[in-house]
Amino acid sequence: MKRSLAIAVFAALLLAGCAAPGRQATSNATGTGSAPEAAQQLRVAAAAERGGQLGMALSLYATLSEANPGDPEVAQRHGAALLQAGQPQRAREVLAEARRRNPANGALMQAEARALLELGQAAEALAMFDAHLQAAPGDARSLNGRGIALDLLGRHAEARMAYRAARQADPNSPLFTGNLALSLMLSGCADAAMAVLEASPRSAATSEWLGQMQGLARTLSPIGGADAETTALRRALPAAAEPCTAMS
The missing domain is CATH 1.25.40.10 (Tetratricopeptide repeat domain)
Incomplete structure:
Protein backbone atom coordinates (compact mmCIF):
# COMPACT_ATOMS: atom_id res chain seq x y z
CA MET A 1 0.00 0.00 0.00
CA ARG A 23 -21.19 17.39 16.42
CA GLN A 24 -23.63 20.29 16.21
CA ALA A 25 -25.74 18.96 13.38
CA THR A 26 -27.41 21.54 11.16
CA SER A 27 -30.16 19.07 10.29
CA ASN A 28 -31.42 19.08 13.87
CA ALA A 29 -32.10 22.82 13.94
CA THR A 30 -35.68 23.97 14.42
CA GLY A 31 -35.75 26.58 11.70
CA THR A 32 -36.76 29.42 14.05
CA GLY A 33 -34.43 31.84 12.25
CA SER A 34 -36.49 31.73 9.04
CA ALA A 35 -40.00 32.96 8.25
CA PRO A 36 -42.75 30.89 9.95
CA GLU A 37 -43.86 29.12 6.75
CA ALA A 38 -40.27 28.35 5.76
CA ALA A 39 -39.52 27.19 9.31
CA GLN A 40 -42.39 24.71 9.14
CA GLN A 41 -41.20 23.41 5.78
CA LEU A 42 -37.68 23.09 7.17
CA ARG A 43 -39.01 20.93 10.00
CA VAL A 44 -40.78 18.68 7.47
CA ALA A 45 -37.60 18.37 5.40
CA ALA A 46 -35.53 17.63 8.50
CA ALA A 47 -38.03 14.95 9.57
CA ALA A 48 -37.75 13.33 6.13
CA GLU A 49 -33.94 13.45 6.40
CA ARG A 50 -33.96 11.84 9.86
CA GLY A 51 -36.38 9.22 8.57
CA GLY A 52 -33.95 8.15 5.87
CA GLN A 53 -35.88 9.77 3.01
CA LEU A 54 -32.94 11.82 1.77
CA GLY A 55 -34.32 12.21 -1.74
CA MET A 56 -37.52 13.77 -0.43
CA ALA A 57 -35.53 16.00 1.93
CA LEU A 58 -33.31 17.22 -0.91
CA SER A 59 -36.36 18.03 -3.02
CA LEU A 60 -37.90 20.03 -0.17
CA TYR A 61 -34.65 21.86 0.55
CA ALA A 62 -34.22 22.72 -3.14
CA THR A 63 -37.75 24.16 -3.26
CA LEU A 64 -37.06 26.17 -0.12
CA SER A 65 -33.79 27.47 -1.55
CA GLU A 66 -35.56 28.71 -4.66
CA ALA A 67 -38.28 30.39 -2.61
CA ASN A 68 -35.85 31.86 -0.08
CA PRO A 69 -32.67 32.75 -2.01
CA GLY A 70 -29.79 33.50 0.29
CA ASP A 71 -31.58 32.47 3.49
CA PRO A 72 -28.65 31.33 5.68
CA GLU A 73 -30.49 28.60 7.54
CA VAL A 74 -32.10 27.15 4.43
CA ALA A 75 -28.73 27.15 2.67
CA GLN A 76 -26.98 25.44 5.60
CA ARG A 77 -29.59 22.72 5.82
CA HIS A 78 -29.64 22.23 2.04
CA GLY A 79 -25.84 22.14 1.91
CA ALA A 80 -25.60 19.61 4.74
CA ALA A 81 -28.09 17.32 3.01
CA LEU A 82 -26.22 17.60 -0.28
CA LEU A 83 -22.99 16.61 1.48
CA GLN A 84 -24.76 13.65 3.02
CA ALA A 85 -25.93 12.67 -0.46
CA GLY A 86 -22.37 12.82 -1.81
CA GLN A 87 -22.83 16.03 -3.80
CA PRO A 88 -20.12 18.34 -2.41
CA GLN A 89 -19.83 20.49 -5.55
CA ARG A 90 -23.54 21.31 -5.52
CA ALA A 91 -23.35 21.91 -1.76
CA ARG A 92 -20.49 24.35 -2.27
CA GLU A 93 -22.50 26.22 -4.95
CA VAL A 94 -25.56 26.56 -2.69
CA LEU A 95 -23.48 27.73 0.26
CA ALA A 96 -21.30 30.10 -1.79
CA GLU A 97 -24.38 31.83 -3.20
CA ALA A 98 -25.87 32.24 0.28
CA ARG A 99 -22.56 33.56 1.60
CA ARG A 100 -22.37 36.05 -1.28
CA ARG A 101 -25.62 37.50 0.06
CA ASN A 102 -24.50 37.19 3.69
CA PRO A 103 -20.71 37.75 3.66
CA ALA A 104 -20.45 38.17 7.45
CA ASN A 105 -22.31 34.95 8.31
CA GLY A 106 -19.80 32.72 10.10
CA ALA A 107 -21.96 29.59 10.01
CA LEU A 108 -22.17 29.78 6.22
CA MET A 109 -18.40 30.23 6.03
CA GLN A 110 -17.89 27.09 8.13
CA ALA A 111 -20.35 25.11 6.01
CA GLU A 112 -18.71 26.16 2.74
CA ALA A 113 -15.27 25.29 4.14
CA ARG A 114 -16.64 21.84 5.03
CA ALA A 115 -17.77 21.40 1.42
CA LEU A 116 -14.29 22.44 0.24
CA LEU A 117 -12.78 19.74 2.45
CA GLU A 118 -15.07 17.17 0.83
CA LEU A 119 -13.94 18.41 -2.58
CA GLY A 120 -10.30 17.88 -1.61
CA GLN A 121 -9.56 21.61 -1.61
CA ALA A 122 -7.87 21.66 1.79
CA ALA A 123 -5.83 24.84 1.22
CA GLU A 124 -8.95 26.82 0.27
Whole structure:
Protein backbone atom coordinates (compact mmCIF):
# COMPACT_ATOMS: atom_id res chain seq x y z
CA MET A 1 0.00 0.00 0.00
CA LYS A 2 1.42 3.39 -1.00
CA ARG A 3 1.59 6.28 1.41
CA SER A 4 -0.95 8.23 -0.67
CA LEU A 5 -3.48 5.46 -0.18
CA ALA A 6 -2.82 5.37 3.55
CA ILE A 7 -3.41 9.12 3.73
CA ALA A 8 -6.64 8.66 1.75
CA VAL A 9 -7.86 6.15 4.35
CA PHE A 10 -7.20 8.58 7.17
CA ALA A 11 -8.65 11.50 5.21
CA ALA A 12 -11.92 9.59 4.92
CA LEU A 13 -11.91 8.98 8.67
CA LEU A 14 -11.21 12.65 9.44
CA LEU A 15 -14.03 13.84 7.21
CA ALA A 16 -16.38 11.19 8.58
CA GLY A 17 -15.51 12.47 12.03
CA CYS A 18 -17.37 15.67 11.24
CA ALA A 19 -20.57 13.66 11.55
CA ALA A 20 -19.52 11.79 14.68
CA PRO A 21 -21.46 11.97 17.96
CA GLY A 22 -21.25 15.35 19.62
CA ARG A 23 -21.19 17.39 16.42
CA GLN A 24 -23.63 20.29 16.21
CA ALA A 25 -25.74 18.96 13.38
CA THR A 26 -27.41 21.54 11.16
CA SER A 27 -30.16 19.07 10.29
CA ASN A 28 -31.42 19.08 13.87
CA ALA A 29 -32.10 22.82 13.94
CA THR A 30 -35.68 23.97 14.42
CA GLY A 31 -35.75 26.58 11.70
CA THR A 32 -36.76 29.42 14.05
CA GLY A 33 -34.43 31.84 12.25
CA SER A 34 -36.49 31.73 9.04
CA ALA A 35 -40.00 32.96 8.25
CA PRO A 36 -42.75 30.89 9.95
CA GLU A 37 -43.86 29.12 6.75
CA ALA A 38 -40.27 28.35 5.76
CA ALA A 39 -39.52 27.19 9.31
CA GLN A 40 -42.39 24.71 9.14
CA GLN A 41 -41.20 23.41 5.78
CA LEU A 42 -37.68 23.09 7.17
CA ARG A 43 -39.01 20.93 10.00
CA VAL A 44 -40.78 18.68 7.47
CA ALA A 45 -37.60 18.37 5.40
CA ALA A 46 -35.53 17.63 8.50
CA ALA A 47 -38.03 14.95 9.57
CA ALA A 48 -37.75 13.33 6.13
CA GLU A 49 -33.94 13.45 6.40
CA ARG A 50 -33.96 11.84 9.86
CA GLY A 51 -36.38 9.22 8.57
CA GLY A 52 -33.95 8.15 5.87
CA GLN A 53 -35.88 9.77 3.01
CA LEU A 54 -32.94 11.82 1.77
CA GLY A 55 -34.32 12.21 -1.74
CA MET A 56 -37.52 13.77 -0.43
CA ALA A 57 -35.53 16.00 1.93
CA LEU A 58 -33.31 17.22 -0.91
CA SER A 59 -36.36 18.03 -3.02
CA LEU A 60 -37.90 20.03 -0.17
CA TYR A 61 -34.65 21.86 0.55
CA ALA A 62 -34.22 22.72 -3.14
CA THR A 63 -37.75 24.16 -3.26
CA LEU A 64 -37.06 26.17 -0.12
CA SER A 65 -33.79 27.47 -1.55
CA GLU A 66 -35.56 28.71 -4.66
CA ALA A 67 -38.28 30.39 -2.61
CA ASN A 68 -35.85 31.86 -0.08
CA PRO A 69 -32.67 32.75 -2.01
CA GLY A 70 -29.79 33.50 0.29
CA ASP A 71 -31.58 32.47 3.49
CA PRO A 72 -28.65 31.33 5.68
CA GLU A 73 -30.49 28.60 7.54
CA VAL A 74 -32.10 27.15 4.43
CA ALA A 75 -28.73 27.15 2.67
CA GLN A 76 -26.98 25.44 5.60
CA ARG A 77 -29.59 22.72 5.82
CA HIS A 78 -29.64 22.23 2.04
CA GLY A 79 -25.84 22.14 1.91
CA ALA A 80 -25.60 19.61 4.74
CA ALA A 81 -28.09 17.32 3.01
CA LEU A 82 -26.22 17.60 -0.28
CA LEU A 83 -22.99 16.61 1.48
CA GLN A 84 -24.76 13.65 3.02
CA ALA A 85 -25.93 12.67 -0.46
CA GLY A 86 -22.37 12.82 -1.81
CA GLN A 87 -22.83 16.03 -3.80
CA PRO A 88 -20.12 18.34 -2.41
CA GLN A 89 -19.83 20.49 -5.55
CA ARG A 90 -23.54 21.31 -5.52
CA ALA A 91 -23.35 21.91 -1.76
CA ARG A 92 -20.49 24.35 -2.27
CA GLU A 93 -22.50 26.22 -4.95
CA VAL A 94 -25.56 26.56 -2.69
CA LEU A 95 -23.48 27.73 0.26
CA ALA A 96 -21.30 30.10 -1.79
CA GLU A 97 -24.38 31.83 -3.20
CA ALA A 98 -25.87 32.24 0.28
CA ARG A 99 -22.56 33.56 1.60
CA ARG A 100 -22.37 36.05 -1.28
CA ARG A 101 -25.62 37.50 0.06
CA ASN A 102 -24.50 37.19 3.69
CA PRO A 103 -20.71 37.75 3.66
CA ALA A 104 -20.45 38.17 7.45
CA ASN A 105 -22.31 34.95 8.31
CA GLY A 106 -19.80 32.72 10.10
CA ALA A 107 -21.96 29.59 10.01
CA LEU A 108 -22.17 29.78 6.22
CA MET A 109 -18.40 30.23 6.03
CA GLN A 110 -17.89 27.09 8.13
CA ALA A 111 -20.35 25.11 6.01
CA GLU A 112 -18.71 26.16 2.74
CA ALA A 113 -15.27 25.29 4.14
CA ARG A 114 -16.64 21.84 5.03
CA ALA A 115 -17.77 21.40 1.42
CA LEU A 116 -14.29 22.44 0.24
CA LEU A 117 -12.78 19.74 2.45
CA GLU A 118 -15.07 17.17 0.83
CA LEU A 119 -13.94 18.41 -2.58
CA GLY A 120 -10.30 17.88 -1.61
CA GLN A 121 -9.56 21.61 -1.61
CA ALA A 122 -7.87 21.66 1.79
CA ALA A 123 -5.83 24.84 1.22
CA GLU A 124 -8.95 26.82 0.27
CA ALA A 125 -10.83 25.37 3.25
CA LEU A 126 -7.97 26.30 5.58
CA ALA A 127 -8.05 29.91 4.36
CA MET A 128 -11.79 30.05 5.01
CA PHE A 129 -11.53 28.56 8.52
CA ASP A 130 -8.71 31.00 9.30
CA ALA A 131 -10.82 33.91 8.08
CA HIS A 132 -13.66 32.86 10.38
CA LEU A 133 -11.27 32.43 13.31
CA GLN A 134 -10.13 36.02 12.91
CA ALA A 135 -13.67 37.07 13.83
CA ALA A 136 -14.28 34.26 16.33
CA PRO A 137 -10.86 33.16 17.68
CA GLY A 138 -12.14 30.49 20.06
CA ASP A 139 -14.69 28.85 17.79
CA ALA A 140 -14.28 25.12 18.39
CA ARG A 141 -15.80 23.96 15.12
CA SER A 142 -13.55 26.20 13.03
CA LEU A 143 -10.52 25.13 15.05
CA ASN A 144 -11.45 21.51 14.36
CA GLY A 145 -11.98 22.23 10.67
CA ARG A 146 -8.62 23.99 10.59
CA GLY A 147 -7.03 20.86 12.07
CA ILE A 148 -8.61 18.62 9.44
CA ALA A 149 -7.42 20.89 6.62
CA LEU A 150 -3.89 20.95 8.05
CA ASP A 151 -3.82 17.15 8.42
CA LEU A 152 -4.93 16.76 4.81
CA LEU A 153 -2.09 19.10 3.83
CA GLY A 154 0.40 16.99 5.78
CA ARG A 155 0.97 19.65 8.46
CA HIS A 156 0.24 17.35 11.38
CA ALA A 157 2.00 19.25 14.18
CA GLU A 158 -0.06 22.36 13.39
CA ALA A 159 -3.19 20.22 13.12
CA ARG A 160 -2.67 18.83 16.62
CA MET A 161 -2.38 22.37 17.98
CA ALA A 162 -5.74 23.18 16.39
CA TYR A 163 -7.43 20.08 17.83
CA ARG A 164 -6.04 20.83 21.29
CA ALA A 165 -7.38 24.37 21.07
CA ALA A 166 -10.77 22.98 20.02
CA ARG A 167 -10.73 20.59 22.99
CA GLN A 168 -9.93 23.48 25.30
CA ALA A 169 -12.86 25.46 23.89
CA ASP A 170 -15.22 22.48 24.15
CA PRO A 171 -13.82 19.79 26.49
CA ASN A 172 -16.92 17.60 26.26
CA SER A 173 -16.80 16.93 22.52
CA PRO A 174 -15.43 13.51 21.54
CA LEU A 175 -14.98 14.69 17.95
CA PHE A 176 -11.91 16.76 18.70
CA THR A 177 -10.35 13.96 20.75
CA GLY A 178 -10.92 11.47 17.92
CA ASN A 179 -9.39 13.79 15.33
CA LEU A 180 -6.40 14.48 17.58
CA ALA A 181 -5.89 10.72 17.86
CA LEU A 182 -6.11 10.29 14.09
CA SER A 183 -3.55 13.06 13.63
CA LEU A 184 -1.21 11.27 16.02
CA MET A 185 -1.65 8.06 14.01
CA LEU A 186 -0.79 9.96 10.84
CA SER A 187 2.40 11.06 12.58
CA GLY A 188 3.37 7.45 13.38
CA CYS A 189 2.35 7.66 17.05
CA ALA A 190 -0.41 5.07 17.44
CA ASP A 191 0.52 4.43 21.09
CA ALA A 192 0.15 8.14 21.91
CA ALA A 193 -3.22 8.09 20.12
CA MET A 194 -4.33 5.18 22.30
CA ALA A 195 -3.34 7.11 25.43
CA VAL A 196 -5.37 10.14 24.33
CA LEU A 197 -8.43 8.00 23.62
CA GLU A 198 -8.17 6.02 26.85
CA ALA A 199 -8.13 9.25 28.86
CA SER A 200 -11.19 10.65 27.08
CA PRO A 201 -14.51 10.65 28.99
CA ARG A 202 -17.17 8.41 27.46
CA SER A 203 -20.94 8.56 27.27
CA ALA A 204 -23.52 6.20 25.82
CA ALA A 205 -23.63 8.33 22.67
CA THR A 206 -19.87 8.52 22.11
CA SER A 207 -18.46 5.29 23.51
CA GLU A 208 -18.85 3.25 20.31
CA TRP A 209 -17.22 5.83 18.04
CA LEU A 210 -14.29 6.48 20.38
CA GLY A 211 -13.92 2.71 20.79
CA GLN A 212 -13.58 2.33 17.02
CA MET A 213 -10.83 4.97 16.98
CA GLN A 214 -9.12 3.17 19.86
CA GLY A 215 -9.32 -0.12 18.00
CA LEU A 216 -7.67 1.44 14.95
CA ALA A 217 -4.88 2.89 17.10
CA ARG A 218 -4.33 -0.49 18.76
CA THR A 219 -4.13 -2.17 15.33
CA LEU A 220 -1.53 0.30 14.14
CA SER A 221 0.57 0.11 17.29
CA PRO A 222 3.66 -2.14 17.38
CA ILE A 223 1.67 -4.73 19.33
CA GLY A 224 -1.17 -4.73 16.81
CA GLY A 225 -2.10 -7.33 14.24
CA ALA A 226 0.40 -8.78 11.80
CA ASP A 227 -1.83 -9.56 8.80
CA ALA A 228 -0.66 -8.34 5.42
CA GLU A 229 -3.13 -5.45 5.11
CA THR A 230 -2.37 -4.08 8.59
CA THR A 231 1.36 -4.40 8.06
CA ALA A 232 1.13 -2.58 4.73
CA LEU A 233 -0.87 0.27 6.25
CA ARG A 234 1.54 0.55 9.17
CA ARG A 235 4.52 0.71 6.81
CA ALA A 236 2.81 3.33 4.66
CA LEU A 237 2.59 5.72 7.60
CA PRO A 238 5.64 7.81 8.45
CA ALA A 239 7.99 7.19 11.33
CA ALA A 240 7.53 9.70 14.12
CA ALA A 241 9.53 12.85 13.46
CA GLU A 242 9.84 13.52 17.20
CA PRO A 243 9.30 11.49 20.38
CA CYS A 244 5.65 10.52 20.57
CA THR A 245 5.50 11.41 24.25
CA ALA A 246 6.01 15.03 23.24
CA MET A 247 3.03 14.88 20.91
CA SER A 248 0.32 13.45 23.17
